[in-house]
Amino acid sequence: MNWExxxxxxxxxxxxxxxxxxxxxxxxxxxVGKEGYGTLPMVLAYAKEILSQENEHAASKVExxxxxxxxxxxxxxxxxxxxxSKNKFEEFREMILASxxxxxxxxxxxxxxxxxxxxxxxxxxxxxxxKFALKSFEGGTKILIVWRADKMNxxxxxxxxxxxxxxxxxxxxxxxxxxxxxxxxxxLSRTQVVEVPRIHDExxxxxxxxxxxxxxxxxxxxIHEAQGNLxxxxxxxxxxxxxxxxxxxxxQWVRDAFMVKKKPEYLRSIIIWxxxxxxxxxxxxxxxxxxxxxxxxxxxxxxYQSENxxxxxxxxxxxxxxxxxxxxxGANIENxxxxxxxxxxxxxxxxxxxxxxxxxxxKLSRYIHKST
Numbered sequence: 001m002n003w004e005x006x007x008x009x010x011x012x013x014x015x016x017x018x019x020x021x022x023x024x025x026x027x028x029x030x031x032v033g034k035e036g037y038g039t040l041p042m043v044l045a046y047a048k049e050i051l052s053q054e055n056e057h058a059a060s061k062v063e064x065x066x067x068x069x070x071x072x073x074x075x076x077x078x079x080x081x082x083x084x085s086k087n088k089f090e091e092f093r094e095m096i097l098a099s100x101x102x103x104x105x106x107x108x109x110x111x112x113x114x115x116x117x118x119x120x121x122x123x124x125x126x127x128x129x130x131k132f133a134l135k136s137f138e139g140g141t142k143i144l145i146v147w148r149a150d151k152m153n154x155x156x157x158x159x160x161x162x163x164x165x166x167x168x169x170x171x172x173x174x175x176x177x178x179x180x181x182x183x184x185x186x187x188l189s190r191t192q193v194v195e196v197p198r199i200h201d202e203x204x205x206x207x208x209x210x211x212x213x214x215x216x217x218x219x220x221x222x223i224h225e226a227q228g229n230l231x232x233x234x235x236x237x238x239x240x241x242x243x244x245x246x247x248x249x250x251x252q253w254v255r256d257a258f259m260v261k262k263k264p265e266y267l268r269s270i271i272i273w274x275x276x277x278x279x280x281x282x283x284x285x286x287x288x289x290x291x292x293x294x295x296x297x298x299x300x301x302x303x304y305q306s307e308n309x310x311x312x313x314x315x316x317x318x319x320x321x322x323x324x325x326x327x328x329x330g331a332n333i334e335n336x337x338x339x340x341x342x343x344x345x346x347x348x349x350x351x352x353x354x355x356x357x358x359x360x361x362x363k364l365s366r367y368i369h370k371s372t
């Protein structure tokens with residue numbers, strides 16, 4: 001990953017480069033931000049430049065993720081009583097080379113492990129300790145990249161803390177995480193935290209036009225919806241038929257929710273709707289939740305005469321966008337979005353999707369008629 005291939009983040013790239021040229025590279029750094037903001041691409045570009053300063057031939061090896069002094073730890077599931085990331089490295093390498101902005105959910109889907117818990121284990125930390133006890137293959141710096149360090153379990157965190165406190169000579173540890181909430185305070189106190197902000201809309205637009213030749217109108221819609229997340233932007237760009245599917249199911253949900261108040265038999269339709277969505281993989285279900293949240297927000301803007309901010313409307317299948325928007329107001333938007341966020345949380349924690357979606361589907365019928 002080259003610096004120039006990273007979308008935006010010019011200030012951060014400048015700071016990282018300067019830390020190398022001025023010999024101020026901290027031995028342990030934690031990059032905090034969503035994967036779609038560029039945490040891993042930033043770390044890979046950083047590692048590439050550090051190793052290239054010592055050996056000019058290192059660059060191509062890092063780009064292909066096969067440099068012998070560049071090591072990776074990442075969440076995996078237990079397989080035959082074994083949970084070492086090296087057993088899934090080829091899959092991880094394939095995903096990252098194809099999509100360096102890929103998320104944890106993408107990784108879960110890539111492994112087809114939606115119903116398994118992925119984590120970084122104590123055995124994984126022991127394995128890395130053994131690797132770093134050996135001399136560097138090229139005689140220079142050894143780098144460990146821990147992708148999604150917030151997925152370490154307690155036992156792994158405690159062992160990793162010892163590794164941080166007494167790292168081998170000429171070792172650099174680069175961690176990534178979405179937030180610091182699930183990382184031990186003692187680990188945080190021993191790392192230099194680097195905040196990776198969302199990508200500026202202008203930079204996101206430039207990247208989409210350069211890499212995908214996106215039209216101005218399409219770019220504007222994607223930028224609004226992606227909220228500075230390049231991974232989400234690319235998915236939106238490639239969604240195609242999925243967007244039509246999401247639109248159709250959203251319209252069905254809203255119509256059934258409206259009818260339930262007068263005709264309780266429409267509950268059956270909501271249950272069938274929930275079962276259909278529950279059959280998708282978890283990533284697609286979470287994407288649909290994000291889609292629903294955005295449509296409700298846009299309807300609220302429409303209702304409050306902020307039409308210049310409404311970059312997308314639903315007008316297919318005879319759906320009355322203006323009429324629907326009148327029912328979304330300050331009286332119910334908070335409840336609706338809270339229920340969607342709760343559903344997202346339950347799916348993340350492997351809740352039963354049929355129950356999650358049925359519960360969410362029915363609750364909309366309660367809030368949609370709530371007046372100011």
